Amino acid sequence: MNPGSAGTAPNGTSAREIVIQPVTRIEGHARIGIRLDENGNAAEARVHIMSMRGFEKFLEGRPAEEVPGIVTRICGVCPWHHHLASNIAVEGCFGVQPPPAAVLLRELTLVQAHISDKVLHFFFLAGPDFLLEPGDRSVRNIMWIARKSPELAEKVIRMRYNGHMMLEKFAGRSIHPEAIVPGGFSKPMTARERDEMRVGAREQLDFARYALDFAKERVFPKFDPATMELGRITTGFLGMVDPEDGSLRLTDGVLRLMRPGGSFHEFSQREYTDFIGEHVEPWSYAKFPYARGWGDGFSMDLENPCGIYRTNSLARLNVADSIGTPLAQAELSEFRSLFGRPAQSTMLYHWARLIELLYACERVIELLDHPDITDQRIRSEVTPRAGRGVGCVEAPRGTLIHDYSTDENGCISRANLIVGTTHNQAPINMSVNRAARDLIKDGRVDDELLNRIEMAVRAYDP
Amino acid sequence: MPVTIAAEVLSGCTGCEIALLNTGDGFLKLLDRIEIVHMPLLMDSKYFGPDEGSEEIDIPRSDIGFISGSIRNREQLLLARTMRERCGVIVAFGTCAAYGGIPALINLFDNKDLFRRYYRTAEATDSASSPCEVVPPLLDRTFALDEKIEVDAFIPGCPPHPDSIADALDRLIEGRLPETPVQSVCDACPAKREGKGTVQKIKRFLKNARYQPEKPLGEMRCLLEQGLLCIGPVTQAGCSGKSGCAPRCIQARVPCRGCYGPVRRGGNQLLDMLNALASNGIDTKNLPDRLSMLRFSGAHSMLPRQVRKPSS
Ligand code: SF4
Ligand code: SF4
Ligand code: SF4
Numbered sequence: 208m209n210p211g212s213a214g215t216a217p218n219g220t221s222a223r224e225i226v227i228q229p230v231t232r233i234e235g236h237a238r239i240g241i242r243l244d245e246n247g248n249a250a251e252a253r254v255h256i257m258s259m260r261g262f263e264k265f266l267e268g269r270p271a272e273e274v275p276g277i278v279t280r281i282c283g284v285c286p287w288h289h290h291l292a293s294n295i296a297v298e299g300c301f302g303v304q305p306p307p308a309a310v311l312l313r314e315l316t317l318v319q320a321h322i323s324d325k326v327l328h329f330f331f332l333a334g335p336d337f338l339l340e341p342g343d344r345s346v347r348n349i350m351w352i353a354r355k356s357p358e359l360a361e362k363v364i365r366m367r368y369n370g371h372m373m374l375e376k377f378a379g380r381s382i383h384p385e386a387i388v389p390g391g392f393s394k395p396m397t398a399r400e401r402d403e404m405r406v407g408a409r410e411q412l413d414f415a416r417y418a419l420d421f422a423k424e425r426v427f428p429k430f431d432p433a434t435m436e437l438g439r440i441t442t443g444f445l446g447m448v449d450p451e452d453g454s455l456r457l458t459d460g461v462l463r464l465m466r467p468g469g470s471f472h473e474f475s476q477r478e479y480t481d482f483i484g485e486h487v488e489p490w491s492y493a494k495f496p497y498a499r500g501w502g503d504g505f506s507m508d509l510e511n512p513c514g515i516y517r518t519n520s521l522a523r524l525n526v527a528d529s530i531g532t533p534l535a536q537a538e539l540s541e542f543r544s545l546f547g548r549p550a551q552s553t554m555l556y557h558w559a560r561l562i563e564l565l566y567a568c569e570r571v572i573e574l575l576d577h578p579d580i581t582d583q584r585i586r587s588e589v590t591p592r593a594g595r596g597v598g599c600v601e602a603p604r605g606t607l608i609h610d611y612s613t614d615e616n617g618c619i620s621r622a623n624l625i626v627g628t629t630h631n632q633a634p635i636n637m638s639v640n641r642a643a644r645d646l647i648k649d650g651r652v653d654d655e656l657l658n659r660i661e662m663a664v665r666a667y668d669p
Numbered sequence: 670m671p672v673t674i675a676a677e678v679l680s681g682c683t684g685c686e687i688a689l690l691n692t693g694d695g696f697l698k699l700l701d702r703i704e705i706v707h708m709p710l711l712m713d714s715k716y717f718g719p720d721e722g723s724e725e726i727d728i729p730r731s732d733i734g735f736i737s738g739s740i741r742n743r744e745q746l747l748l749a750r751t752m753r754e755r756c757g758v759i760v761a762f763g764t765c766a767a768y769g770g771i772p773a774l775i776n777l778f779d780n781k782d783l784f785r786r787y788y789r790t791a792e793a794t795d796s797a798s799s800p801c802e803v804v805p806p807l808l809d810r811t812f813a814l815d816e817k818i819e820v821d822a823f824i825p826g827c828p829p830h831p832d833s834i835a836d837a838l839d840r841l842i843e844g845r846l847p848e849t850p851v852q853s854v855c856d857a858c859p860a861k862r863e864g865k866g867t868v869q870k871i872k873r874f875l876k877n878a879r880y881q882p883e884k885p886l887g888e889m890r891c892l893l894e895q896g897l898l899c900i901g902p903v904t905q906a907g908c909s910g911k912s913g914c915a916p917r918c919i920q921a922r923v924p925c926r927g928c929y930g931p932v933r934r935g936g937n938q939l940l941d942m943l944n945a946l947a948s949n950g951i952d953t954k955n956l957p958d959r960l961s962m963l964r965f966s967g968a969h970s971m972l973p974r975q976v977r978k979p980s981s
Contacts, residue, residue, distance in 0.1 A: 223720070225719045225720065226717070226719055226720075226721075227715065227719060228715065228716050228717070229709045229714075229715070229716065231709045231710075231712065231713045231714060231715070232709075232710070232711065232712070232713065233710075234683050234710070236678070238803070240803065253803075255803050255804055256804075257742070257744055257804055257805060258680060258741055258742050258744070258745065258804075258805070258807075259741075259783075259787070259807070260680055260741065260771075260772045260775065260811075261772075261775040261778070261783045261787070263783075263786055263787055263791065264775065264778050264782060264783040264786050264787065265774035265775045265777060265778060267778075268777075268958060268975075269958055269961060270873060270957045270958050270961070272873060272874055272875060273874075273926075273958070273961055276926055277771055277774070277964060280682050280684070280770070280771040280772070280827065281682060282682050282683070282684075283681075283682040283683040283684020283685065283686070283687045283688075283828065284683055284684075284687060286682075286684065327687075327690075331690075331711065332711075344713040345712075345713070347712070347713050348711050348712035348713065349711055350700055350705060350711070350712065353697060353700055354700075360697065361694075361697060364690075364693065364694070364696060364697055365693065365694070367690065368690070368691060368693035368694075371687075371691050372691075372693075375917075378920075378921050379917045379918060379919070379920035379921030379923075380917045380918070380920075380921065381691075382684045382687055382688055382691070382828050383684060383827060383828065383928070384921070385917075385918050385921050385923045385926070386921040386923065388874070388877070388923065389875075390875070390876070391877075393877055393878075393921050393922045393923045394877075394882060394921060394922045395882050397882055397883055479793070480792050480793045483793055484793050484794070484795055485791065485793045485794040485795065486795050486797075487788050487794065487795065487796075487797035487798075487800070488800065489797075489798070489800050489801060489802045490800060490802040490803045490804065491800055491803075491804060492800055492804050494787075494788075494794060496793070499793070505795075583882065585877070586876060586877045588875060588876040589875045589876070590875065591873070591875070610792060616957050617873075617957075618957055618958065623791050623792045623793065625793070652719055657719060658713070
């Protein structure tokens with residue numbers, strides 16, 4: 208497997224296409240195709256999503272209360288987020304509200320699930336791009352980090368593991384949970400379970416502080432001007448905020464859609480179709496959500512994009528006025544003073560992700576301290592009926608939208624899903640285009656250059 | 670020489686790989702005994718050089734190939750075949766690979782219905798024709814691995830318990846094949862069973878089971894005997910791991926949905942469960958969606974294609 212030799216077009220064909228397949232160290236499946244012009248400069252790049260499973264279709268006919276245990280399988284990295292959004296949508300259909308303790312337990316498990324995910328992405332998937340000296344692709348991975356820095360590897364492997372085990376101990380399953388149910392939660396938290404989780408949560412918070420210090424010392428200094436420009440585009444942002452004070456929320460909030468200039472609209476979860484449209488391209492199974500509400504259509508043109516907004520960590524920090532926990536708020540202030548609001552550099556997703564890690568750890572402790580968390584009333588009885596419900600939460604990769612209708616038996620008659628990573632389809636394509644045009648000149652590509660293009664994808668953690 | 674391993678994800682969710690990482694310290698120790706030569710999730714494995722993008726997929730040779738996910742499109746089929754050719758032993762890793770898993774629920778519908786819904790009638794979508802450039806065509810349904818290639822070993826579970834993964838790896842590294850016990854989830858379940866005849870009707874899971882949260886699980890009445898559709902009796906054991914825990918869903922006080930697939934390969938979770946219920950005199954007429962009992966094992970032509978009116 209030789210990296211493309213300089214400037215040679217495959218015989219007989221006029222345009223040369225550089226292919227990166229599969230895009231690696233991401234959770235999903237993607238292929239990058241970069242078309243070069245006759246001078247060997249990147250003319251256009253595309254990120255193709257190569258398959259689809261069809262959840263929107265096969266949910267039809269399923270009893271709605273069973274669906275939250277099916278949609279978890281959309282993603283093994285963020286099943287809790289699908290699980291909760293789905294339950295909220297089913298509750299909308301059936302017209303029921305969960306009791307307060309259930310609302311707390313749901314947020315607790317959701318935020319806890321964010322913790323392991325951020326550790327996974329920063330250290331296991333993206334980390335090798337920053338923690339290892341540039342070089343051979345065969346060593347750019349967590350296995351090599353384990354060999355070179357066993358202490359660091361052990362620490363991150365343990366933290367990710369502990370997060371999963373805390374969820375598992377309390378809720379039975381951490382991957383593909385069943386514990387959130389329409390109407391509430393399947394089991395209450397006992398005082399003992401709460402105390403146990405507290406111990407682990409304090410350790411997680413220590414780790415989050417360590418991770419941020421570590422990154423400030425070892426990773427962010429590598430964000431030189433060229434890296435800050437890598438895949439840089441200017442877009443709007445979508446994320447959830449608290450309806451009262453505009454602070455960061457991962458669930459039970461309103462959606463805020465910010466324009467590139469910083470002004471924004473706020474809307475309830477049910478109103479998403481007024482603000483978000485989905486465009487279809489013939490070369491990817493994924494759709495391309497865009498800000499329909501802005502009224503100027505959809506275009507991924509780098510010079511003149513239309514309707515493009517981003518989600519995931521950077522978006523959430525950009526749209527939120529503040530963060531409700533002290534350590535993360537201090538980090539946000541520093542971040543804003545350095546990069547402004549909204550911050551646009553794609554590499555800043557990594558930085559924002561670690562600030563969110565800190566928030567998640569602080570928030571878990573806050574929730575465990577809430578007096579109602581051990582309340583025994585955890586589920587309202589639900590009665591199947593015809594209705595419609597929309598459930599949104601912030602998944603690690605962005606705003607997750609589950610929208611269902613049910614028939615009179617309470618079975619799904621129609622389902623629409625917009626998953627976190629899908630929102631970023633257009634931005635990822637634009638960032639790859641941008642990186643390819645900046646980096647590929649005169650037909651020269653090598654392994655390291657191609658990896659830099661992939662880094663523009665990895666920042667989004669698709 | 671360490672044992673070499675290649676790992677591919679087909680039509681799955683990566684949860685099986687996360688479960689592998691959930692072996693925790695075991696994962697680190699494992700790295701001393703194996704060499705991972707191909708695993709796109711964690712390392713920069715490419716199918717071909719940047720100028721070679723083509724039908725030919727290159728995967729390094731290895732002793733053991735782990736494949737998670739089912740087969741949904743032509744590229745995944747090619748990947749599965751290439752893995753078969755390059756790996757000494759092929760392991761169907763997880764329920765998707767072993768039985769089709771949740772993605773096989775699409776076998777109830779045809780691709781035309783799916784595309785019409787997804788690209789033309791979904792709420793927020795600007796209607797368009799279905800993608801067909803560069804993306805590999807979908808197969809007409811979702812297949813379990815052994816419908817398309819020869820499979821040497823199965824590690825069921827959605828996802829498999831990390832203990833089962835670690836055990837399987839131990840055996841594979843020693844050159845043996847993993848074993849799957851012929852036991853049901855009920856065999857590993859501590860819930861209290863009082864016997865036949867107590868339930869007449871199965872009800873939907875609309876309110877929680879009866880139990881006392883502070884009390885051990887052994888004092889909770891069996892969920893099936895409480896009238897909930899727990900398909901533990903027809904589902905393979907394994908999800909409790911080795912530490913003596915209860916089956917995972919039972920720990921969460923919810924019924925087993927069958928994610929480990931049938932107790933015996935070739936079994937049919939739907940028919941087996943209906944038989945079990947009937948022999949206990951339990952009425953299932955009011956269950957709204959009996960096919961859901963095959964939600965994890967719908968490949969191998971288990972799920973019939975349904976003729977449905979298109980969604981409005
Ligand atoms: S078996 Fe389950 S966990 Fe594994 S890939 Fe399939 S859906 Fe994901
Ligand atoms: S039916 Fe369910 S609750 Fe009852 S013993 Fe079997 S697994 Fe346990
Ligand atoms: S109880 Fe059943 S559905 Fe739950 S994890 Fe075990 S086998 Fe899977």
